[in-house]
Amino acid sequence: MVDRGLLIVLSGPSGVGKGTVRKAIFEQEENDLEYSISMTTRKERIGEIDGSDYFFRTKEQFEDLIKKDGLLEYAEYVGNYYGTPLEYVNRTLDSGKDVFLEIEVQGALQVREKMPEGIFIFLTPPGLKELKSRIVSRGTDESSVIESRMERAIEEINLMQHYDYAVENDKVENAVAKIKDIVECEHLKVSRVIHRYKKMIEEL
Amino acid sequence: MVDRGLLIVLSGPSGVGKGTVRKAIFEQEENDLEYSISMTTRKERIGEIDGSDYFFRTKEQFEDLIKKDGLLEYAEYVGNYYGTPLEYVNRTLDSGKDVFLEIEVQGALQVREKMPEGIFIFLTPPGLKELKSRIVSRGTDESSVIESRMERAIEEINLMQHYDYAVENDKVENAVAKIKDIVECEHLKVSRVIHRYKKMIEEL
Incomplete structure (x- = not known):
């Protein structure tokens, strides 16, 4: 029997660069992590593949899953649902693979409730001033x-106190290295x- | 004010190679760990320096320190005392440096009692058969x-269950890398x- 894999949750404030760090992790060749595919009710875009980019579902299917407690976390955003299917995560963990989730803070807190044994990593800006400049420099708001x-x-x-580790996103490659070290140490x-x-x- | 350093305790079964791993760690140049100097009542050997190799003390001084609860751990071995002076460890931790302790399992358990916040690493043989061969090949017992x-x-x-991490000593360089990763992750x-x-x- 294989050991159950670890659930790794990467989260952090808006604009901190979670997506960039996640992409950098999965662009590396030596990578034993399995990326958790989200489920959504938004329309499939050209080039997107069901079961690879997202699990595309109807609103009814998604709401049915909510009722059955079949989502590790979910949120509604601009009229569409986005969530993490529990069954897919459990099956992957049971196969011995580590599952990697990159989600917003509110979603991460839902996951902490349902799978407290997960490893929760909070990606932080190098400093609050830096975060402010990132927030400001995004556009002409x-x-x-x-x-x-x-x-x-x-x-x-x-909300950081609900997490296990804080990783400063000073440089993407540093954050990636630290996250990989954390997974190994765990x-x-x-x-x-x-x-x-x-x-x-x-x-x- | 600086953050207090971490107490890192490396221990494991006899013959597993604790001393070799510890030496390899301290032979590396980029090393922020402070090695905890032991106190002993055994005679100073030629070339040994008090306060560097050991803190050399008389039996009376050592027993006085035991009474004052001034040792993090201690043991008697072949008629001599060996121990870790608490004050030295605390002063180093307070200066913000991580303190590294390499000790026998019984000593490690004493430290766990006194400083439960320490990071306890158990060095394991790659397998029990391998451990047996190491134990046997030591001499003509x-x-x-x-x-x-x-x-x-x-x-x-x-006793491993009293530790935080288990590091397999398959190769010294692997064990060293893992221990350094653990310290970083902590x-x-x-x-x-x-x-x-x-x-x-x-x-x-």
Whole structure:
């Protein structure tokens, strides 16, 4: 029997660069992580593949899954549902693979509720001033929009306490290296490996 | 104010290669760990320096320190005391440096009692058969001696549950890399860094 894989959750404030870090991780060749494919009710775009880019479902199918508690987390965004199908995650974990989830903070908190044993990594800006400049430099938004984004970012940093690790996104390659180290170290936890040693002793 | 350093405790069964791994770590140039100097009542050998190789003390001084609860752990071995002076460890941790301790399993358990916040790493043999061959190949011991060493090793592996991480000593360089990764990852724990982010928010 294989050991169940680890659920790795990468999250962090808006604009911190979660997507960029996630892409960089999956662009690397030596990578044992399985990317968790999201489910959505939004229309399939040209070139997108069902079961690869997303699991595309109707609103009715998605709401049915919500009722059956079949989602690890979900949210509604601009009239469409986005979520993480629980069954897919469980099946992948059971096969011994680590599952990697990159989601917004609110989604990550839902996952913490349902799978507290997951490894929760909070991607942080190198400093709050840096975060502010990232939020501001995104476009030509009004100052009130910027202010509210800023407040939200501060709220999100306060949510950090629900996470296991904080990784500073000073450089994408640094953040990627740290996240990969965290996954490796988590596999060295005695609580995860001791049963193998106990088995070795029994077989002596 | 600097953050207090981490106490890193490397331990494991007799003959597993703790000393070799520790030496390899401290032979590396980029190394932020401070090696914890032991205190002993054994005679100073030629070339040894007090405060560098050991803190050399008289039996009376050592027993006085035991009474004052001034040792993180200690043991008697062939008529001499060996131990870890608490004050030295605390002072180094307070200066922001990580302290590295390489000790026997019984000593590690004493440290776990006194400093449960330490990071406890259990160095394991690649397999029990491999451990047996290491125990046997040490010298020309009688089989009864070997058997009792073996039993002790099994007992020690059962003690693994008091540790945080298990690192397999398949190759010294692999074990060294894993231990260094563990130290880095432990510094990324939210519980250790969140106060810095809270301070940043306050200063905004």
